[in-house]
Amino acid sequence: MKRKTRIDLVDQREYAFHGCLPEEAIIGSDYLINVRAWADVVKSAASDALGDTVDYVALRRIVSEEMAIRANLLESVLERITSRIIHEHPMVERVRVSLAKLNPPLDGDVKTVRVVWDVRR
16 A cells, blocks of 8 residues: 655744845854655554654755755755755655745844745655
């Protein structure tokens, strides 16, 4: 029997230096990242073995490592995160990552700016 399971990492907080403005590279900002990964995990449910599932610790690590690499655009960061998840975790059939910059430097009262990337194998 094939089942689709969704593994969610919710509101991973990172401090990073993304943005097109020179001050963003110096001051930095807080970000919230959410990852949703879909996979068939029937084997791991039976085996109870970490090697048979999608390791959410590894997903969190990918996010942290890619957030540490500065980019002008959030889209660039999302491309790196989703590409690594798909490449390093072959059982992931689909991944959706949202990246939100908290308190973006905009003229006006905006709580967050969020970009969402959705990739299917």
